Amino acid sequence: MSESAGPDYESMSDTQLMAEVKRGRKQAFVTLVRRHQSSLLNFFRNLGVYNDAEDLAQDTFLRLFKYRKRYQPKAKFTTFLFMIARQVRIDMLRKLKRREDLSEQFREKAEADEVERRERREPETDVDALLQSLPDAMREVVVLNIYQGLRYKEISQVLGVPVGTVKSRMFHALRNMRERLDKK
Amino acid sequence: MSTDKQKEPASTCSQCETAAAYVRNELSGTVADAFATHMRKCPDCAAVVEGFTEVLRKLEDRPPLPDAPDLVEAVLARIPESEWEGKAQSREARPMVIAWPLFRRVAALFVVLLCGIGIVRFLTREPPPTPRMQAMDEASAWLAASQERSGAWSPEKWQGRSEFEISLTGMALLTLLGLNPDQAETGPYAENIERAVVYLVAQQRENGNFGPETDGVMYNHGIATVAMLEALVATDDEALIEPVGRALKFIRDRQLDSGGWGYIRDDSGSANTSISVWQLQALARAKQLGMWRDIVPSFHKGLLWLQGMVGKNGLVGYRRPNDFPEESETLTAMAATCLLSAGSRLQGLEDTNSRVRSALKAVASNPGQATDFYHAYFLASALSAGGEEFDPALARIQGTLVAQRVTSGANAGSWDTVDNWSSVGGRIYTTSMAALSLRAGP
Numbered sequence: 001m002s003e004s005a006g007p008d009y010e011s012m013s014d015t016q017l018m019a020e021v022k023r024g025r026k027q028a029f030v031t032l033v034r035r036h037q038s039s040l041l042n043f044f045r046n047l048g049v050y051n052d053a054e055d056l057a058q059d060t061f062l063r064l065f066k067y068r069k070r071y072q073p074k075a076k077f078t079t080f081l082f083m084i085a086r087q088v089r090i091d092m093l094r095k096l097k098r099r100e101d102l103s104e105q106f107r108e109k110a111e112a113d114e115v116e117r118r119e120r121r122e123p124e125t126d127v128d129a130l131l132q133s134l135p136d137a138m139r140e141v142v143v144l145n146i147y148q149g150l151r152y153k154e155i156s157q158v159l160g161v162p163v164g165t166v167k168s169r170m171f172h173a174l175r176n177m178r179e180r181l182d183k184k
Numbered sequence: 185m186s187t188d189k190q191k192e193p194a195s196t197c198s199q200c201e202t203a204a205a206y207v208r209n210e211l212s213g214t215v216a217d218a219f220a221t222h223m224r225k226c227p228d229c230a231a232v233v234e235g236f237t238e239v240l241r242k243l244e245d246r247p248p249l250p251d252a253p254d255l256v257e258a259v260l261a262r263i264p265e266s267e268w269e270g271k272a273q274s275r276e277a278r279p280m281v282i283a284w285p286l287f288r289r290v291a292a293l294f295v296v297l298l299c300g301i302g303i304v305r306f307l308t309r310e311p312p313p314t315p316r317m318q319a320m321d322e323a324s325a326w327l328a329a330s331q332e333r334s335g336a337w338s339p340e341k342w343q344g345r346s347e348f349e350i351s352l353t354g355m356a357l358l359t360l361l362g363l364n365p366d367q368a369e370t371g372p373y374a375e376n377i378e379r380a381v382v383y384l385v386a387q388q389r390e391n392g393n394f395g396p397e398t399d400g401v402m403y404n405h406g407i408a409t410v411a412m413l414e415a416l417v418a419t420d421d422e423a424l425i426e427p428v429g430r431a432l433k434f435i436r437d438r439q440l441d442s443g444g445w446g447y448i449r450d451d452s453g454s455a456n457t458s459i460s461v462w463q464l465q466a467l468a469r470a471k472q473l474g475m476w477r478d479i480v481p482s483f484h485k486g487l488l489w490l491q492g493m494v495g496k497n498g499l500v501g502y503r504r505p506n507d508f509p510e511e512s513e514t515l516t517a518m519a520a521t522c523l524l525s526a527g528s529r530l531q532g533l534e535d536t537n538s539r540v541r542s543a544l545k546a547v548a549s550n551p552g553q554a555t556d557f558y559h560a561y562f563l564a565s566a567l568s569a570g571g572e573e574f575d576p577a578l579a580r581i582q583g584t585l586v587a588q589r590v591t592s593g594a595n596a597g598s599w600d601t602v603d604n605w606s607s608v609g610g611r612i613y614t615t616s617m618a619a620l621s622l623r624a625g626p
Contacts, residue, residue, distance in 0.1 A: 007474035011525075016417075016472070019366070023420060024269030030256050038252040045249050054253065061259045065267075072366065127246040130239075145208060146243050149572065152210045171204035178235040181242070 014077035021068050033061050036081060039148060043085055046143040048132055049092075056092060060085045082144060082158045130177045138173035141166055203232040207240060209576070316622050319586045320363045322597030323619035327356050328376045330598075330612065335383030337612045343601050344610025350387060350395040350404035352609060353380055354411040355616035361414045362623045368418035381415045384408050385427050392427075392434030402445050405434060406462025413469045425475065432470050435463045436482045443489030454503050457493050460486060461518040461562075468525060487526060490519055491536045498543030513547045514559040520544045520566035544570060548577035555603045557617035560585060564624035578625045585618045 009017060009031040020028030040060055044053040063084045071080060131139055144150045144158060152170070156163045199222055205211050206219050223229045332338050337356045339346050357380040360373045368377050387395045394408040395401070409431040416424040438445055444455025445463045467483040470476050493501050493515075500519040501507035508515070520540045526533060544566055564581055567574035590598050599614040601607075606614055 008472050011472055015365070019417065022366070024267065026260070026268045030260070033256050033259055034254070037255045041252045042249050054255065054258075058255055058259050058262070061255065062262055065259075065263060127243055130243070142243070146240070151575065152205070152208075167205050167210070168201065170208065171201045174204050174207075174236045174239050175232075177239045177243075181239065 018068060018071050018077065021065070022071075029065060032064075036078075037061075039078075040081070040085055043082065043143060043148055044089065046131060046147050047089065047136075047139060048128075049089065052092065056085070056088050059088045063088065076154060078148070078150065079154045079157050082148065082150065086140070086158060130180060133180055134173050134176060138169050138176070141169040142173045145170060197226050197228045199226070200229050200232045203229055203236055207233055207236045213580075315586045316582055319589050319597075320619055320622050322589070323615055323622075324360055324363045324373060324597075326595065326597030327359055327612070327615060327619075328373050331356070331376050331379065333379075335379030335381075339610055339612065342611035343606065344612060345608050347396075347398045347400055348404065348609060348613075350384070351400070351407040352612045352616075353384060354394075354404070354408035355609075355620075356380065356612055357384070358407070358411040358414060359616040359619050359623075361411070361418050362620055365418070368415065377415065377418075381412070381419075381424070384412060385424075388427055388430065391437070392430035392432070394431065397448060399447055399449055401448055402438065402459045403462060405431065406445075406459065406466055409435065409466040410462065410469065413466060413473070417469075417473065428470075429476055432466065432476055432479050435466060436479060439463075439482055439486065443485040443492075445486075455489060456503050457490065457500055457515045457519055458502070460490060461522055464490065464522045468522065487522065487533070490522060491533065493519060494523075494536050494540055496539070498539035498541070500540070500543075514556065514562055516540065516543050516547055517559065517562035517566040521562055521569055524566060524569040541570060544574070548574060555588065556605070557599065557603050557614050557621070558605050560621045561617040564621035568624040575625060582622050582625075585621055589618065
């Protein structure tokens with residue numbers, strides 16, 4: 001058993017760490033990043049973002065820092081984190097869409113191909129193919145529930161939709177994937 | 185995009201849509217049982233569940249994604265050093281970067297403001313208050329309204345015993361701090377919190393003890409110290425470091441050779457779990473803050489003593505393993521709160537924790553009929569420390585507490601004095617324990 005020389009951030013909960021980050025404690029923020037970086041990267045990868053996953057995870061942590069003083073720990077920390085992550089991804093998709101529109105407008109085929117390549121690529125596994133076969137709204141629910149371990153209620157907070165919608169999306173997602181497996 | 189309105193399959197019964205929530209354990213116990221019964225008679229639903237289970241197996245068995253690189257350096261490089269503690273730069277010293285003509289700057293500022301407000305609104309939008317949140321808000325309001333001018337909460341006024349004024353004030357303070365995070369200095373209860381803190385500091389004796397040395401002094405002192413530690417964290421008030429340090433010293437001074445804590449006028453000199461857990465909670469929080477290195481050996485010694493109270497079946501005894509003068513469930517939940525929060529990094533704790541975790545599962549699955557707010561508080565804390573697998577059990581306890589609260593009349597927002605310990609702590613105790621139970625977990 002070793003004695004600690006400073007705050008034992010490793011043993012603090014996410015909420016306690018956020019309180020420390022608000023006070024400007026850099027090491028508390030480092031602990032939060034290390035604790036959630038893997039989960040966040042996988043969130044983006046499971047949603048089909050490959051090349052830009054690291055950039056999006058970085059942007060998410062930066063926004064988390066930016067909005068640290070507004071964080072109200074009435075909801076679970078991960079709910080707040082994924083709410084930000086989702087918005088970061090939406091912003092990226094919008095940016096790509098704008099570039100795609102511009103490329104088409106100026107008939108720059110090469111750039112349009114680049115956009116296509118960056119966000120959509122050939123699935124590497126059957127599971128990737130199954131996930132990519134889903135509409136985005138369903139895929140989000142599946143990824144948040146199955147891979148990120150969020151409950152329906154938490155997902156409803158992340159997406160800003162009623163729990164009933166989450167239930168329905170999950171049902172249709174599982175049914176779509178089941179039908180796809182049956183066709184094989 | 186009409187993702188929610190897909191075409192329905194040809195021959196499925198109307199309950200099939202419940203299948204997804206069923207396989208994901210998202211149904212309450214009663215609804216899940218009802219669906220399982222229905223499924224035995226409905227081949228459509230049984231087939232859907234079987235199909236979904238196979239899909240889930242496939243999704244869960246996917247090969248692991250590549251290891252994540254460490255993002256810390258890259259993220260920190262994008263945050264100015266001046267944002268961190270002790271690196272603040274004066275406004276005057278910051279270089280002016282934008283040198284556009286005035287009207288462009290104003291226009292840009294306007295656009296940035298509009299976008300900023302939109303983003304902030306999006307990110308900080310709060311879901312509509314759930315019954316649980318509403319109950320927490322109402323409990324805060326009731327506690328604030330029942331505080332005395334002195335800053336204390338009066339036991340006698342609320343059917344409690346006067347010798348526990350310190351612990352009840354500590355409990356109420358802990359509740360206001362816990363239910364209103366980040367609002368200790370500016371929120372609606374900031375003044376209540378300040379008055380309670382000032383009151384407790386004024387009661388502290390030279391030796392660090394909060395209040396008179398009654399039989400229940402270690403309850404009073406342990407609870408008050410936990411509350412003061414949270415007040416220090418919430419307010420960052422350096423003036424609290426000294427009294428909290430003295431309070432921690434008193435805990436160290438009163439630690440028995442065995443490692444636990446007990447009644448101070450108990451001639452047997454034996455420690456008990458109930459009193460020890462409050463002292464350990466204070467030491468655990470202090471250790472997290474890393475400001476008092478001298479408490480660490482005392483904390484470890486206390487944890488070792490508590491480990492020794494755990495029986496082979498994971499239940500925790502009062503003065504020794506298998507010693508249950510009243511019941512074992514609350515003691516087990518109390519000890520689990522400390523042991524599971526301490527993690528498994530301490531030597532020997534892994535094995536103990538696995539036994540305690542098993543016992544906790546049994547306690548959580550059999551909540552009993554009688555209301556016991558003390559039990560509910562520690563069970564909620566232990567389930568919260570135990571991780572997500574206990575979330576459904578925690579939600580059940582919290583649902584029961586929400587349903588039990590007083591919703592009308594002068595005591596709306598509080599909980600009635602209906603359990604075994606109400607004659608000791610009165611309504612301040614019932615309300616604080618119930619409200620803090622609601623705060624636990626996600």
